[in-house]
Amino acid sequence: MIDSLNRRLERRLEERTGQKVRDCYQCKKCSAGCPVAFAMDLAPHEVMKMVQYGQERRLLQCSTIWLCASCETCSTRCPNDIDIAGVMDGLRAMALESGERIAEREVVQFHRSFLNGIKYTGKTNEPVLIGQYKALSRRLFDDLGLGAVMLLKRKIKVVPRMVKDRAAVRRIFDRTGKGEGR
Amino acid sequence: MTFSYYPGCSQTGSAEEYGDSTLAVCRALGIDLEELPDWSCCGASSAHMTNDLLSVSLPGRSLAMARKAGLDMVVVCAACYSRMKIAQRRILADEELARRVEDAVGEDPRYAGEIRHLLDVLVNDVGFPEIKRWLRRELGGLKAVPYYGCLLVRPPEVCFCDSVENPTDLDRFLEMLGVEVRPWSFKTDCCGGSLSLSRTDVVEKMVNKLFVRAEEAGANCIVTACPMCTANLEMRQKPGTFSFEVLHRTPVLYFTELLGMAMGLEGAERWLKSHLISPLPLLKELDITV
Numbered sequence: 001m002i003d004s005l006n007r008r009l010e011r012r013l014e015e016r017t018g019q020k021v022r023d024c025y026q027c028k029k030c031s032a033g034c035p036v037a038f039a040m041d042l043a044p045h046e047v048m049k050m051v052q053y054g055q056e057r058r059l060l061q062c063s064t065i066w067l068c069a070s071c072e073t074c075s076t077r078c079p080n081d082i083d084i085a086g087v088m089d090g091l092r093a094m095a096l097e098s099g100e101r102i103a104e105r106e107v108v109q110f111h112r113s114f115l116n117g118i119k120y121t122g123k124t125n126e127p128v129l130i131g132q133y134k135a136l137s138r139r140l141f142d143d144l145g146l147g148a149v150m151l152l153k154r155k156i157k158v159v160p161r162m163v164k165d166r167a168a169v170r171r172i173f174d175r176t177g178k179g180e181g182r
Numbered sequence: 183m184t185f186s187y188y189p190g191c192s193q194t195g196s197a198e199e200y201g202d203s204t205l206a207v208c209r210a211l212g213i214d215l216e217e218l219p220d221w222s223c224c225g226a227s228s229a230h231m232t233n234d235l236l237s238v239s240l241p242g243r244s245l246a247m248a249r250k251a252g253l254d255m256v257v258v259c260a261a262c263y264s265r266m267k268i269a270q271r272r273i274l275a276d277e278e279l280a281r282r283v284e285d286a287v288g289e290d291p292r293y294a295g296e297i298r299h300l301l302d303v304l305v306n307d308v309g310f311p312e313i314k315r316w317l318r319r320e321l322g323g324l325k326a327v328p329y330y331g332c333l334l335v336r337p338p339e340v341c342f343c344d345s346v347e348n349p350t351d352l353d354r355f356l357e358m359l360g361v362e363v364r365p366w367s368f369k370t371d372c373c374g375g376s377l378s379l380s381r382t383d384v385v386e387k388m389v390n391k392l393f394v395r396a397e398e399a400g401a402n403c404i405v406t407a408c409p410m411c412t413a414n415l416e417m418r419q420k421p422g423t424f425s426f427e428v429l430h431r432t433p434v435l436y437f438t439e440l441l442g443m444a445m446g447l448e449g450a451e452r453w454l455k456s457h458l459i460s461p462l463p464l465l466k467e468l469d470i471t472v
Binding site for chain 2: 071114
């Protein structure tokens, strides 16, 4: 049973994101305005409450932190100026570092594919991104028809665009630590 | 008017029509855009959702180039605009962070110039009276819902729009072009772009809602200033496996394309042809020539 406050998680999140989740008084505006709430396992105001109660494992394993689209509607409307989308970013990074089971593996595979593409070419190239994501997620047969239409409409370029100074981009990934966004 | 220009990846790839129409209208209006040499990707949603320092350092590399160029900078992708502005704000406000970014980038990222979205420059610097002098074609019959999406308006501390809940910048721009603007309540609703490939099932619901609401509002087109929104709206109307069925025929257009069409610029037909939902049948029906 959850019956007491536990400030440890809340303090760690504040160090990471600068956000004071203790200020949340459960007005629930964040959940009422969230465009993705229909697909979430925890509503945003529940995430805030569980941070106050230090429910770390449940939060790091939930779907909500990955389904949050970072539209920032909640952050804009919060009467206590909590950047809730920023808190979600903090929880996502903590989940990746913790090694806990990730609820939305494909969302993480997408981010990993996206960042890997930048790491090696310096730019986002649609065919590189889609190819990597399909290989990682094994969703090989999704969007085949759409892919054909996009090739026809020249929306997918066959030759990838690259920065000239790729070493400089690699250096950014090396020095910011988590090279593949893990 | 001379700016540094950060094109962003989409504008040379899946949203080439946005990049091309941007260059064409700026050239015609006398706005000089000097592309940053060897710019790189801003990292978009995937960086800030997984690695905070990376999400500031990736834009930091391009900000360092902008600092060297010494000009204000124009961005057209709403996502690049947001990442650039947020990174700039944080680097200038937090010297410890600035030093860490400088270490990662290898150059000084403390760029203090203004980062502007092209819509902001057109509405607030060039101004409607000046733009109107260049209009050559009527766009009568087009009924648009302006779709701002998220990153043009949020967070309001970094964005230019006149209101975070009910912005009117794009509305007024379209009215100036002679387009009928239909009122709707979904101007700033999220399309779910960052989940488009990974949770397609969720995104289809978000996208279809926007089309249904646009049609209910009496619109025959949706106008955006973001390549992520446009790609997502055009792609995610229907489950994608093996098929590409289109539920809604409402075209999604960039504000720069409409401006280019109204100015009678060459190339407009090429831009319009590259859309997944072709706007050409609608334009033919309305007798609008490009």
